[in-house]
Amino acid sequence: MIPKDHPRYHSLMTRERLAACAKAGIVSWEGLTAHGRGEAFDYLIGERTTPSALLSERTAAALLLSARNPLISVNGNTAALAAGEISDLQRASGARVEVNLFHRTEKRVEMIENLLRDSGVDVYTGKAERLLPLSHDRAWCRREGLFSADVVLVPLEDGDRCEVLVGMGKTVIAVDLNPLSRTARTASLTIVDELSRALPHIAQACGELSVTEQEQLIRSVDNHYYLAEAIREMTLRLSHALD
Amino acid sequence: MIPKDHPRYHSLMTRERLAACAKAGIVSWEGLTAHGRGEAFDYLIGERTTPSALLSERTAAALLLSARNPLISVNGNTAALAAGEISDLQRASGARVEVNLFHRTEKRVEMIENLLRDSGVDVYTGKAERLLPLSHDRAWCRREGLFSADVVLVPLEDGDRCEVLVGMGKTVIAVDLNPLSRTARTASLTIVDELSRALPHIAQACGELSVTEQEQLIRSVDNHYYLAEAIREMTLRLSHALD
Numbered sequence: 388m389i390p391k392d393h394p395r396y397h398s399l400m401t402r403e404r405l406a407a408c409a410k411a412g413i414v415s416w417e418g419l420t421a422h423g424r425g426e427a428f429d430y431l432i433g434e435r436t437t438p439s440a441l442l443s444e445r446t447a448a449a450l451l452l453s454a455r456n457p458l459i460s461v462n463g464n465t466a467a468l469a470a471g472e473i474s475d476l477q478r479a480s481g482a483r484v485e486v487n488l489f490h491r492t493e494k495r496v497e498m499i500e501n502l503l504r505d506s507g508v509d510v511y512t513g514k515a516e517r518l519l520p521l522s523h524d525r526a527w528c529r530r531e532g533l534f535s536a537d538v539v540l541v542p543l544e545d546g547d548r549c550e551v552l553v554g555m556g557k558t559v560i561a562v563d564l565n566p567l568s569r570t571a572r573t574a575s576l577t578i579v580d581e582l583s584r585a586l587p588h589i590a591q592a593c594g595e596l597s598v599t600e601q602e603q604l605i606r607s608v609d610n611h612y613y614l615a616e617a618i619r620e621m622t623l624r625l626s627h628a629l630d
Numbered sequence: 631m632i633p634k635d636h637p638r639y640h641s642l643m644t645r646e647r648l649a650a651c652a653k654a655g656i657v658s659w660e661g662l663t664a665h666g667r668g669e670a671f672d673y674l675i676g677e678r679t680t681p682s683a684l685l686s687e688r689t690a691a692a693l694l695l696s697a698r699n700p701l702i703s704v705n706g707n708t709a710a711l712a713a714g715e716i717s718d719l720q721r722a723s724g725a726r727v728e729v730n731l732f733h734r735t736e737k738r739v740e741m742i743e744n745l746l747r748d749s750g751v752d753v754y755t756g757k758a759e760r761l762l763p764l765s766h767d768r769a770w771c772r773r774e775g776l777f778s779a780d781v782v783l784v785p786l787e788d789g790d791r792c793e794v795l796v797g798m799g800k801t802v803i804a805v806d807l808n809p810l811s812r813t814a815r816t817a818s819l820t821i822v823d824e825l826s827r828a829l830p831h832i833a834q835a836c837g838e839l840s841v842t843e844q845e846q847l848i849r850s851v852d853n854h855y856y857l858a859e860a861i862r863e864m865t866l867r868l869s870h871a872l873d
Contacts, residue, residue, distance in 0.1 A: 402663055404658065406660065406663075407682070408658035409659055416649035416652055416653070416662060417645065417649065418664050418667065419659060419662035420645055420648070420649075420662050420663070420665055420666035421666060421668060422663055423662065423663035423664060423665060423666020423668075423670070424666040424667065424670040425666075425668050425669040425670075426663065426666070426667050426670075427666070427667040427668075427669075427670030427671055427808065428670055430810070471664070556638070563671065567673070567868075567871045568872070587869050593772070611872065614872060615872055618868050618869065620870055620873065621868055622865050622868045622869050625810075625861050625864055625865045625868070626780065626861065628810045628861055629854065629857060629858055629861065
């Protein structure tokens with residue numbers, strides 16, 4: 388039992404939830420390591436939403452609202468960390484939600500779909516096919532889902548698939564705490580923020596933005612700026628760490 | 631099967647080995663997350679031993695060689711990542727090796743001791759007692775082992791226990807890729823390097839250092855310098871990341 392006044396309470400509770408989901412088979416072993424990498428970078432941006440991240444989140448909302456077929460692609464870590472936030476964002480944005488896994492088994496897909504439904508998500512299911520030009524199991528998706536979406540929010544994506552989705556002409560929004568990762572550099576728009584902070588900001592902006600504001604934000608998408616700003620924040624924090 | 635020419639071959643193989651050890655119960659769930667945090671910081675120092683880390687490793691060797699009762703305290707991650715390197719360092723330094731776990735069960739202790747023995751380590755066992763002033767299971771250790779050691783190498787330590795060991799008057803050498811962690815700031819000497827790179831450097835220095843060199847190194851121990859240098863390397867790499 389972690390006491391509520393522990394300085395690392397939120398981080399430790401999240402870690403416990405992930406470990407429980409790993410035991411249940413929802414989060415993969417590799418997912419736990421990936422979470423740890425994220426924690427380190429989150430620490431470096433001060434475990435808060437930076438101004439540039441907030442701008443990228445509002446821009447993500449604009450992209451989702453202007454899309455013909457917006458889609459949120461969910462994996463094990465995303466479901467474990469933010470099922471409720473996915474549900475809220477779906478309501479705010481009207482996006483489809485589909486489960487796509489790197490370490491794919493039918494059983495894992497089903498468990499994650501159930502976890503999402505328990506949090507109120509309307510999960511898009513149906514027959515998956517091998518539709519993406521990738522050698523591993525992430526090639527599997529639904530024809531009317533990820534395959535035909537024009538704007539895709541892919542939280543915690545791997546670099547290979549991010550590249551493929553961009554190559555298919557999709558607008559790819561990634562949530563990645565590592566501004567140096569291949570995903571972060573390849574995506575159309577990268578949100579350098581922790582997932583459970585980022586999603587509510589996107590959902591809120593979905594309810595606020597006028598059509599004119601949406602157009603302005605979309606015209607000024609600049610992924611290099613979001614990454615450079617995140618790096619600047621991390622550098623600043625590191626260089627004052629021993630003060 | 632990861633192809634040998636994959637740019638992340640070493641990192642992916644290490645991750646696979648840890649996952650296998652987690653499945654076997656040697657590495658804890660929390661250990662996988664901790665490894666991920668380390669990966670992120672290792673990436674930031676360029677996945678190589680920096681000059682300041684090498685100096686701290688040679689100083690660690692000097693401290694172990696000059697100790698009355700040197701001891702290497704091993705946990706699950708350490709055994710999974712570097713059992714062979716622990717064995718070599720034991721031979722070079724004459725230190726005792728004892729297993730001490732945060733998530734302690736008798737079964738895990740035994741599995742880790744066996745893994746170490748299979749790599750040639752002479753493991754110090756015997757009756758463990760609750761000897762350290764800590765509320766959790768890391769209080770357990772052996773009277774003639776960790777409790778009475780004057781110089782302790784604690785790779786991948788937690789902050790609480792590091793503080794307690796320093797408070798008991800011991801010289802604590804930590805290996806921690808995060809120069810901002812409580813462990814890194816509390817230890818007598820912190821090596822900011824990846825464990826399987828750090829240990830062979832310490833072992834090599836044990837075979838090289840004269841008594842005069844040992845004394846010189848020990849006189850100039852400066853933990854703030856090792857940490858500041860590691861942070862400088864990380865900052866430098868971050869600020870050139872998008873070039």
